[in-house]
Amino acid sequence: MARAVKNKQKIINTVAAWGIGLLIFFPVLWTILTSFKTEAQAIADPPVFLFFDWTLENYAIVQERSDYMRYLWNSVIIAGVSTLVGIVVAVPAAWSMAFVPSKRTKDVLLWMLSTKMLPAVGVLYPIYLIFIQLGLLDTRTGLVIVMMLINLPIIVWMLYTYFREIPGEILEAARMDGASLRDEILYVLTPMAVPGIASTILLNFILAWNEAFWTLNLTAAKAGPLTAFIASYSSPEGLFYAKLSAASTMAIAPILILGWFSQKQLVRGLTFGAVK
Amino acid sequence: MATLHARSAARLMMAPAVVLLLGWMLVPLVMTLYFSFKRYLPLRGGDLGWTGFDNYVRFVTSSSFWPSVQATLIIVGGVLLITVVLGVLLALLLDQPMWGQGIVRILVIAPFFVMPTVSALVWKNMFMDPVNGLFAHLWKFFGLAPLEWLSQASLFSIILIVSWQWLPFATLILLTAIQSLDREQLEAGEIDGAPPLARFRHIILPHLGQAITIVILIQTIFLLSIFAEIFVTTQGSFGTRTLTYLIFQRVLESQNVGLGSAGGVYAIILANIVALFLMRIVGKNLDT
């Protein structure tokens, strides 16, 4: 009897969760489907869902018009390097905040977060002038620096919350055994924090990948990532839903696939210390 | 106990991050302050001299200022409300036993990976377009006149688009928090015969407090500066001109760098008021 109730409950849960899940996923699915339609089918009335003549022509057109691989490569470099550099800068800072806290630790942490509240639009002009002076316009180096600085507060904070959960006794034991500070961080702390670091890397990679203001405004022909790629497909002349969908799919596919494969790591660490 | 040696080492290790962020904050800030006291019009020859507080006065007295603050707060508040409430409900549902939980989680998480420009383009064209959008077809199917989303319900449309992007983030954090809840405690509540609603109010919700605070804090930081969603959809028409967007119009469309910089200073002040407010709460909640 109880078993039957449980099963019934489980069926209801499953149906509800799948329904909502599909609803949330639908815009992405619809975009992917539309990218395989012809322009005429993309605006067909009533809309066609699955039964249309699947075609790859939109992808061919998009690829012919813009060199996808170059944009993709720029995205990978900018998001990847900025995240890694950020981690290198943030690990020592987060370590000292977590294990040698002072009265001001929390203030420093919150101050770091508050630097993220500078409105990007308001400082575009100053940054642009600085970039001209330093010759950083339209370079991946320039964007790596900006992306790193933008995400640094989040990286420090995430790492801090993981490190804080590592019991201090372990570190003290290591210290007793004569481990230096460097050894302590490299051989004791880091292995324990790998899940946390992994999810920090993932989250910040995603944030850097999707950033669309600086990446668009500080690049021209050479360093433009996928956010710049998509800017040439919004509202062209005439019918464009299918081409827009193809370009959109190309822009989000890499990160979507990466995200799905690594979602376990991402989710495990995505707590910001909210879970004790 | 932390020794003196450890303390100075700690300070040294924090230095790179602190120095970098200090530079990233101060250099643009000082330049923005500098420009804000200038009549700086690049299209009219650039620096046209000091003007005192003229830009500041002009920016607040403009008829678009208060509506833009209001729009900013409505969008941030609306998105927070939707993502937190739906996030809690969705997290509760996903915590239940079911078949294919992993796949459902993959489906729910997807919007978070979509870049804001793409999501705004997709929503605007393929869903909210009053002639060819899917919503228009849906409305017509039920015999209703298609809604002109981006003009008639502009703020709501933007809130909807942004909420869609941030719901996965809220859900995931809340779900992890729920999963860490002590099962025995819950089951004890069940055996005591406490009704589900009471269980939710007295056991689950208090436990989620901190996670909700984190969600609100992180999202607010990102939501205060949303730009792409508005640029792509309404370009600030129909009451969707946020403070960020107003500054964009001053700096880039009107090419009035001085005026825009004054606006930037106001935006920093607004952000800090919100931040202070938030950090009071978070600071309390972060004490463990």
Next chain:
Amino acid sequence: MNLKTTLCAAGALALVATAGANAATTVTIATVNNGDMIRMQGLTEDFTSSNPDITLEWVTLEENVLRQRVTQDIAAKGGQFDVLTIGTYEVPIWGNNGWLVSLNDLPAEWDADDLLPAIRSGLTVEGDLYAAPFYGESSMVMYRTDLMAKAGLEMPDAPTWDFIKQAAAAMTDRDNEMYGICLRGKAGWGENMAFLTATSNSFGARWFDENWKPQFDSEAWANTLNFYMDLMTSYGPPGASTNGFNENLSLFQQGKCGMWIDATVAASFVTNPKDSTVADSVGFALAPDNGLGKRGNWLWAWSLAVPAGSDATDAAKKFIAWATSKEYTALVASKEGWANVPPGTRTSLYENPAYLEAAPFAEMTLNSINAANPKQPTVDPVPYTGVQFVAIPEFAGLATQVGQEFSAALAGQQSVEQALEKAQALTADEMEAAGY
């Protein structure tokens, strides 16, 4: 190895080195994602094969993003681009600031005298041509001949606004998603304000009087806006307040509009059977008037310019001379047919029988362009030049804000009076800030 071979080898090396140095000339082109520009991008092999020492890099952006990027870069002297795609609004202002390189020294065979006078004068500042027109446009009425016949009406070559209204009423069939007229409503100085400013000229309105005093409190503006609002709410498509050029083009191509008053370049898109479902039943007429002596048509040319300070000025000029030449036109014609060549820039094109044959809209386009007079855009005298814009630096920001008020009125969020009142207030405010 003797000395001779060594010398030869060294010489060869030096040659290779110079060739390498030449090959390093990279021209970065910022352009808009319009169909004609995309086509140009696809045809560049013709240019690079005869100029192997020049490499072209493209930055193709959506119109609004392009404007923002290009303006930002030239104002801050970022020097990221060697060729800019800009319009008749930017050229006089930027040319005056000394930000553009004069194109007076383009080769004689490029034939500057062949350019349409109206277009050429819009791109010239004090005798210097600062940009080469890639395609030029005015605006005109595009209408469905089949629907007009069904309604028992005949479109004159030069219709009045009253006739347009009458025809719109006759063609509208809302139950079948058939809308009598499609017009721009999307806010933006290059969107609804381009249309409305041009239209206001035919109603005798103007932006400023001779003392730069804003005129939105005039009766002529009230008439313009009331007429437009009435037309659109009665016979326009839903969501008109978010429709720009592209949205309307797509509606017209789908056969949902009876009439569309917009850029003349759209003529080749709506008559192209590949994209348009109504290709064989489109007619053209001049933009309407009100009997006041001015028609509601504008003048625009997407043009290529070289920013001062570019490090590849010569190569950039070479490219521009290629892209805006008669030979380029012939190249497009040989690959895509005469109907698809970039229109509206050269007299010779409109004397070419092959083009006139292939493009039924050619004559109307030329007449529309010739009918626009940027120096005297409206009935009353004005202190500015520009038909659908006012060539002052503040206009873009200002008109976009005014456009947002008008767009909100079209969406029913405020009355025409309120919109005009706000437009007047914010224009006065911005002009004061700019020091008029």
